[in-house]
Amino acid sequence: MEKEQDFSRYLQETTVFINGENFPAKEARISVFDRGFLFGDSIYEACYGEDGFILFFDDHINRLKHSAKLLKFTLYTSVEEIKKQAIQTLSKSGLKSAYLRIILTRGESKISLDPNQAFKNNLVTIARPKPVYPKEYYLNGVYLSLVNTIRNDIRAVDPNAKSGNYLNNVMAIEEAKAQGAYDAIMLNSEGKVTEGTTFNLWIVKNGKIITPPIESGLLAGITRKNLLILIKTLGLNHAIEEIHPADLFSAQEVFITSSTRKIIPVARIDDKIYGDNTSHWPTIANLMHRFDELIQTQPAEYKYL
Amino acid sequence: MEKEQDFSRYLQETTVFINGENFPAKEARISVFDRGFLFGDSIYEACYGEDGFILFFDDHINRLKHSAKLLKFTLYTSVEEIKKQAIQTLSKSGLKSAYLRIILTRGESKISLDPNQAFKNNLVTIARPKPVYPKEYYLNGVYLSLVNTIRNDIRAVDPNAKSGNYLNNVMAIEEAKAQGAYDAIMLNSEGKVTEGTTFNLWIVKNGKIITPPIESGLLAGITRKNLLILIKTLGLNHAIEEIHPADLFSAQEVFITSSTRKIIPVARIDDKIYGDNTSHWPTIANLMHRFDELIQTQPAEYKYL
Numbered sequence: 001m002e003k004e005q006d007f008s009r010y011l012q013e014t015t016v017f018i019n020g021e022n023f024p025a026k027e028a029r030i031s032v033f034d035r036g037f038l039f040g041d042s043i044y045e046a047c048y049g050e051d052g053f054i055l056f057f058d059d060h061i062n063r064l065k066h067s068a069k070l071l072k073f074t075l076y077t078s079v080e081e082i083k084k085q086a087i088q089t090l091s092k093s094g095l096k097s098a099y100l101r102i103i104l105t106r107g108e109s110k111i112s113l114d115p116n117q118a119f120k121n122n123l124v125t126i127a128r129p130k131p132v133y134p135k136e137y138y139l140n141g142v143y144l145s146l147v148n149t150i151r152n153d154i155r156a157v158d159p160n161a162k163s164g165n166y167l168n169n170v171m172a173i174e175e176a177k178a179q180g181a182y183d184a185i186m187l188n189s190e191g192k193v194t195e196g197t198t199f200n201l202w203i204v205k206n207g208k209i210i211t212p213p214i215e216s217g218l219l220a221g222i223t224r225k226n227l228l229i230l231i232k233t234l235g236l237n238h239a240i241e242e243i244h245p246a247d248l249f250s251a252q253e254v255f256i257t258s259s260t261r262k263i264i265p266v267a268r269i270d271d272k273i274y275g276d277n278t279s280h281w282p283t284i285a286n287l288m289h290r291f292d293e294l295i296q297t298q299p300a301e302y303k304y305l
Numbered sequence: 306m307e308k309e310q311d312f313s314r315y316l317q318e319t320t321v322f323i324n325g326e327n328f329p330a331k332e333a334r335i336s337v338f339d340r341g342f343l344f345g346d347s348i349y350e351a352c353y354g355e356d357g358f359i360l361f362f363d364d365h366i367n368r369l370k371h372s373a374k375l376l377k378f379t380l381y382t383s384v385e386e387i388k389k390q391a392i393q394t395l396s397k398s399g400l401k402s403a404y405l406r407i408i409l410t411r412g413e414s415k416i417s418l419d420p421n422q423a424f425k426n427n428l429v430t431i432a433r434p435k436p437v438y439p440k441e442y443y444l445n446g447v448y449l450s451l452v453n454t455i456r457n458d459i460r461a462v463d464p465n466a467k468s469g470n471y472l473n474n475v476m477a478i479e480e481a482k483a484q485g486a487y488d489a490i491m492l493n494s495e496g497k498v499t500e501g502t503t504f505n506l507w508i509v510k511n512g513k514i515i516t517p518p519i520e521s522g523l524l525a526g527i528t529r530k531n532l533l534i535l536i537k538t539l540g541l542n543h544a545i546e547e548i549h550p551a552d553l554f555s556a557q558e559v560f561i562t563s564s565t566r567k568i569i570p571v572a573r574i575d576d577k578i579y580g581d582n583t584s585h586w587p588t589i590a591n592l593m594h595r596f597d598e599l600i601q602t603q604p605a606e607y608k609y610l
Contacts, residue, residue, distance in 0.1 A: 003414075003422065003423075003424040004424050004425070006415075007338075007413065007414060007415060007422075007424070010415050011338070016337060018337070025338070026336075028336065028337045028338075029334035029335055029336055029337065030334055030335060030336075030337050030342055031331075031333065031334055031335075032321060032323070032333045032334065032335050032408070032429050032431070033312075033316070033330070033333075034342070036342050037335055037339070037341050037342045037347075037469070038408075038469070038471070039345070039469065039470075039471035039472065039474075039475055040344070040345025040469050040470045040471060040472055041471070041472060041475055042342075071472065071475075071476070072476075072479055101416060103337070103343075108312065109308075109312060110311075110312060110315050111406060111431070111433075113471060113474050113475050113478045113502055113503060114478055114479075114482060115475055115478075115479055116479075116482065117308065117312075118308075119308040119309050119312070120309070124337050126337070126416070128416075148460070149460065149461065150458060150460045150461050151461060152457065152458075152461045152462065153455060153457070153458050153461065153494055155453065155454065155455045155494070156454065156455050156456060156457045156458065156461070156473050156494075157457065157470075157472050157473045157476065163472055164342070164343070164344065164345050164472075165344075165345045165462075165470040165471075165472040165473075166343070166344035166345060166346070166418060166470075167344065167345055167346060167376065167462050167468055167469075167470040168461050168462045168470075169344075169418050170344055170346055170376075170418050170420055171376070171377075171462065173418045173419055173420075174377055174419075174420055174421075177419060177421065189458055189460070189461075189494050197418055198418065
């Protein structure tokens with residue numbers, strides 16, 4: 001009952017557009033023949049607005065196009081329409097600081113796996129107040145668990161396509177929560193580290209900042225990309241290379257990145273403790289500071305307020 | 306335009322119930338916050354009615370319960386309610402020969418992977434005229450392709466849970482169609498044969514009928530199950546064992562099974578030809594005949610007309 005009331009309040013502060021039209025969130029519905037509903041046959045992006053500007057919007061739109069390519073989506077809805085509706089949704093929300101979800105499905109079709117049955121897309125955009133993560137996450141780090149659920153194989157459903165098939169991640173987070181952890185780290189079928197359920201993973205080992213390559217089976221995060229550029233600009237020692245579980249446990253610092261969370265330190269993975277505040281993690285503290293600076297100086301290309 | 310008109314006609318002959326309520330198919334919609342839409346966080350069954358009776362209904366309901374268990378779904382909607390709505394949908398359709406899809410989602414929630422955010426289920430049932438497969442499929446067999454898309458790993462998203470995460474299969478059928486094939490056969494990450502996109506696979510090699518074990522990473526088909534019982538009853542030489550690609554190409558007969566298709570012979574896999582009519586496939590011809598007999602003598606437990 002409490003969850004239901006909480007969800008009802010949640011909807012009241014949510015703005016939804018479907019195919020160019022605004023709906024109250026509690027009446028925002030999609031056909032049960034939409035392939036996103038039937039098969040998870042959809043792609044999406046989660047980005048955010050700060051001070052009335054969408055951050056890294058071109059990066060997100062480019063990744064959406066890349067997901068479409070990987071899944072062989074025909075784009076009946078143009079990229080310009082997608083951008084327009086995204087900005088319109090944020091404008092309508094009136095939120096200076098916002099979370100934005102863009103969902104593009106392969107549209108409605110007969111109940112048939114064959115994607116050639118589709119003839120249009122459905123575009124759903126959802127704006128909400130940007131989630132505020134607890135300050136402790138940034139100061140004291142989070143607790144992750146290395147779960148038994150392995151990441152989808154790159155040859156089965158490529159994790160680099162940001163799609164509506166998220167059961168793999170749902171199972172992983174469920175396993176982590178059952179351990180009392182904040183979230184999960186997943187390995188691939190060869191036992192190499194990939195990513196979390198909604199974030200990329202990084203370690204600092206003997207002074208080198210390391211994150212695994214896309215080929216390990218993970219999503220090319222926008223924060224990952226921009227942080228890598230920043231690290232190169234700063235001339236810091238770094239590498240994109242395979243990470244084994246043993247590397248996690250011999251690392252001095254571990255952190256995660258995502259568009260909505262930016263950089264969050266990891267205080268613990270299962271029984272391994274990395275420390276309990278940023279004073280133990282000089283590299284992370286420096287990157288958090290530098291990344292915040294980077295965001296402040298972002299070109300204000302996409303204004304929605 | 307033609308696909309759209311075709312789909313519009315399709316909807317006119319489709320009956321939909323959502324959470325106990327009947328909707329015209331073109332107005333049957335679900336919240337965009339339904340986890341089935343957001344994450345493919347749903348389970349389903351596809352069964353069929355013949356002469357006004359649902360066939361193997363208990364098997365399908367048991368499998369739905371098994372899928373729920375594998376994905377740790379809380380069943381807020383009782384099994385009795387699910388059965389009731391399924392029968393109601395078929396009754397309303399008035400179809401003697403029907404296809405029935407039962408979709409149960411983890412319900413609506415905040416946009417969060419955490420399944421504990423959910424507080425109810427959504428139940429969608431869809432009835433349609435039973436698809437009529439071309440007679441040639443049964444007489445002359447179909448053409449399959451062994452695709453590069455591998456089946457979801459049992460440790461990532463278990464294919465034995467019949468869920469709303471079907472992109473893996475969508476990618477596989479797309480690959481097969483691009484080859485001009487009817488459908489796909491998928492291997493697991495170890496290179497062993499699993500199943501097709503919506504059917505189980507069988508071979509006949511040196512007089513032995515073989516189908517791969519669930520552990521290879523495949524769905525426990527209802528037709529597979531009932532055909533295995535029939536084969537045992539008939540005392541035919543058979544085995545449930547791993548199948549390698551080489552076995553496919555050295556087999557004398559190959560066939561597929563699914564609830565809606567029953568038994569269909571395979572005439573060709575890529576460049577390997579098995580023959581062009583049932584006279585080449587004595588084992589399959591016998592099983593098709595015997596399975597049809599079995600269906601005729603099914604206990605008429607679930608009458609909907």
